[in-house]
Amino acid sequence: MGSTTSNLLYLITIICFILALRFLSSPTTARRGNWIGAAGMVVAIAVTLAHHGLHIGWRIPVGGAIGAVFGAVGARRVRMTAMPQMVAIFNGVGGGAAALVSLAEFHNLTPAPGHLHGDVSIAIVAAALIGSVSFAGSMVAFAKLQELIRGRPITYPGQQYVNLALFAAILAAGIALVAGAEQQWLMVALILGSLLFGVLFVLPIGGADMPVVISLLNAFTGLATSATGFELQSNVLIVSGMLVGASGTLLTILMGRAMNRSIGNVLFGAFGTVQAGAGTGTAYEGTVRSVSAEDVSIMLSYAHKVVVVPGYGMAVAQAQHAVRELADELEKKGVEVEYAIHPVAGRMPGHMNVLLAEANVPYPALKEMDEINPEFPQTDVALVIGANDVVNPAARNEPGSPIYGMPILNVDQAHQVVVMKRSMATGFAGIDNPLFVDPKTAMLFGDAKESVLKLVTGVKGL
Numbered sequence: 001m002g003s004t005t006s007n008l009l010y011l012i013t014i015i016c017f018i019l020a021l022r023f024l025s026s027p028t029t030a031r032r033g034n035w036i037g038a039a040g041m042v043v044a045i046a047v048t049l050a051h052h053g054l055h056i057g058w059r060i061p062v063g064g065a066i067g068a069v070f071g072a073v074g075a076r077r078v079r080m081t082a083m084p085q086m087v088a089i090f091n092g093v094g095g096g097a098a099a100l101v102s103l104a105e106f107h108n109l110t111p112a113p114g115h116l117h118g119d120v121s122i123a124i125v126a127a128a129l130i131g132s133v134s135f136a137g138s139m140v141a142f143a144k145l146q147e148l149i150r151g152r153p154i155t156y157p158g159q160q161y162v163n164l165a166l167f168a169a170i171l172a173a174g175i176a177l178v179a180g181a182e183q184q185w186l187m188v189a190l191i192l193g194s195l196l197f198g199v200l201f202v203l204p205i206g207g208a209d210m211p212v213v214i215s216l217l218n219a220f221t222g223l224a225t226s227a228t229g230f231e232l233q234s235n236v237l238i239v240s241g242m243l244v245g246a247s248g249t250l251l252t253i254l255m256g257r258a259m260n261r262s263i264g265n266v267l268f269g270a271f272g273t274v275q276a277g278a279g280t281g282t283a284y285e286g287t288v289r290s291v292s293a294e295d296v297s298i299m300l301s302y303a304h305k306v307v308v309v310p311g312y313g314m315a316v317a318q319a320q321h322a323v324r325e326l327a328d329e330l331e332k333k334g335v336e337v338e339y340a341i342h343p344v345a346g347r348m349p350g351h352m353n354v355l356l357a358e359a360n361v362p363y364p365a366l367k368e369m370d371e372i373n374p375e376f377p378q379t380d381v382a383l384v385i386g387a388n389d390v391v392n393p394a395a396r397n398e399p400g401s402p403i404y405g406m407p408i409l410n411v412d413q414a415h416q417v418v419v420m421k422r423s424m425a426t427g428f429a430g431i432d433n434p435l436f437v438d439p440k441t442a443m444l445f446g447d448a449k450e451s452v453l454k455l456v457t458g459v460k461g462l
Contacts, residue, residue, distance in 0.1 A: 009047045010236040016040025017240050021247055027353050028363050044236055080355055081315045084214065084347035085145045091218050092138025098131035098224035099191055105231050110182040118178065123230035125174040128187065129194045131224035134217050136198025141213050144202075145347055154203040166197050211344045212255040219248030251349060258343035258369075258407060286437025288424065293451060296418050296444055297458025300326075303380035305336045307372065309409055310352045311345050313386015313421060317448035320359040323385065326452055327361070329459045338365050340372040340382075340409050342390035373410045382414035386421065386448050392433045402431060417441040420451050 017040050023033030049061065071090075078086045102124045109120070143149045173190040177183075205213050222244025229237030300306055308323060327337040339361065345352045353366060367375075376382065384391055391411045394401040411417055412435055419441060435441055444451055 003051075006047050006051045007235070009043055013040045013044040013047070013236050014239045016043070017243055021243060027350075027357055027366075030357075044240075080318070080358065081312075082146075083354070084210070084351065085142050087348060088138045088142040088145060088214055088217075091214065091221050092135045092142070095131040095134025095138065095217070095221040095224050098127045098221070098228045099135060099194075101228050102128035102131065102231065103187060103191060106177075106182075106187050107184065110184070120231060121178045123227045125177050125190065127224045127227035127231060128191050129170060129174055130220050130227065132191050132194030133198040133201065134220040134224060136195040137202040137213070137217050137220075138198075140199055140202040141210055141217065144205075145210055153206045159200070159204060163197065163200050166193060166200065170194055170197060211346075211348050212252060214348055215248055215252040215255050219245050219252055222246070222248055255344060255349055284432055284434040284437050286434075286439070288437055289439075289442050291418070291442040291444055293444065293454035294458050296442065297455050297462060299381055299416060299418065299442075300330055300335065300383070300455065301333055301459050301462045303330075303335055305338075305375075305379050306330060306381045306383060307338050307340050307367075307376065307379045307411075307414065309340045309342075309382060309384040309387050309391060309411055310356065311385060311387025311390065312347060312351075313388075313448050315346055315351065315355055316386065317450075319385065319449035319452050320355045320361075322449050322452040322456065324356070324359040324361050326456045326459065327365075329456055333459070333462075338367050338372065338375070340369070340411070341366050342369050342387070342409050345387060345390050369407060369409055376410045376413040379414040380416065382411040382417045384411055384417065384419045385452070388421075388433055389431075391435055392431070393435055394431065394433070397434075411435070412438060412441075415440070418444055420444045420446075420448055422447065 016036050020033045020037030020040065023029040023036060025033075045064065074086060105120075106124050106128075140149075170190060170193045173186055173193065177186055177190065202213060222241045224241070226238050226241025226245060229235065229239075229241055308327065310320070310323070314320060314323065330337050339352075339356060341352050343349065346355075356366060357363070387409075389395075389403060389406075391409050392401075392403060393408070393412050395403040395406040395408045396410075398404055417435065417438065417440055419436060421443065422445065424436065424443075436443060
């Protein structure tokens with residue numbers, strides 16, 4: 001296959017990636033976007049194999065086939081609740097691949113003096129550094145989400161100074177490589193140091209802040225991929241990497257705003273840690289009022305407007321289909337039902353949207369935080385299903401709280417609030433919630449799916 005034909009087909013791939021991002025911007029067209037993006041990737045792989053077919057042998061096609069099997073099986077067998085972990089792994093693998101390609105290119109070019117030009121050496125160092133940080137950081141994020149390590153921030157005295165010193169050493173190694181120190185051990189040291197920095201970078205970040213971290217690491221992987229494109233002189237890698245980097249950066253900024261976090265916190269602070277004097281252990285005075293499913297069924301059936309607030313508890317219980325059935329029964333009785341979606345509810349951006357779309361909940365019924373918050377004062381019942389930190393009034397009312405300033409769903413302004421939880425355990429941020437002892441809040445304890453199904457039965461019987 002000639003280079004002109006290859007470049008033309010690569011251009012089609014780039015167009016597919018751009019269209020995929022365009023369609024992925026809305027849940028109503030996201031499925032189409034996925035298919036277009038997948039088609040573009042198939043074209044890119046096929047063109048690469050055809051263009052270099054005489055040189056690659058059998059290893060790359062076999063490796064690609066094995067990877068495709070792992071990807072397909074993983075995508076089908078991983079539960080929706082574990083999707084953030086899978087995203088973290090896939091994202092990390094992309095960064096790791098960029099680092100390995102950089103190491104291979106450095107090894108191939110350094111034996112021949114003069115082949116490692118300045119522009120190529122900068123791309124190699126950038127891809128190795130950023131890709132390694134993304135890989136190691138994503139693995140730590142996966143471990144936190146999977147609860148292999150504790151979700152709360154892991155810190156030690158002088159951590160910021162250690163991170164700064166390590167990052168300075170990595171940069172020094174990179175500068176030396178670019179300046180002409182073509183030493184294999186120096187390249188290996190750069191990658192190992194970057195891997196260590198990736199681990200130390202994510203460890204002090206609390207589990208409740210993982211959506212922002214995943215978005216940031218996704219942007220890192222895109223930048224590493226783009227740098228790899230400069231190494232290999234591949235336009236499709238350059239453009240696709242920059243698309244991922246740009247979209248990941250924008251998403252990181254949006255997630256940071258949704259959690260009242262600055263990008264500086266993410267990059268340089270002990271992001272998600274609790275500052276000295278913060279009242280994470282605050283014990284709120286009041287009585288927890290527990291109610292039965294029958295009581296809640298009556299409350300919902302005679303309401304004019306109900307707002308459902310889904311959270312991670314709904315995802316864990318796989319209760320989205322039962323929630324849709326409950327909404328259908330309430331709407332038959334003339335009750336208006338809407339869904340309040342916080343930008344970081346669950347464990348990744350859009351987690352609740354995907355779950356509810358799986359249950360065929362009409363997209364117009366999903367209301368973003370800024371749109372639904374003004375409606376809570378006119379809401380008869382706010383039904384909170386497994387959400388915690390995103391409905392915690394302490395974020396709005398208590399300057400000493402670790403989450404103070406984080407925009408929340410103002411469910412405490414509804415006439416009545418029903419919170420569905422397994423227990424009184426804290427959320428991922430590890431702090432108490434005064435909403436649970438509010439006089440107008442009723443707690444319905446139990447598995448979310450079982451509780452919602454009881455509500456469906458109760459509403460049908462009224």
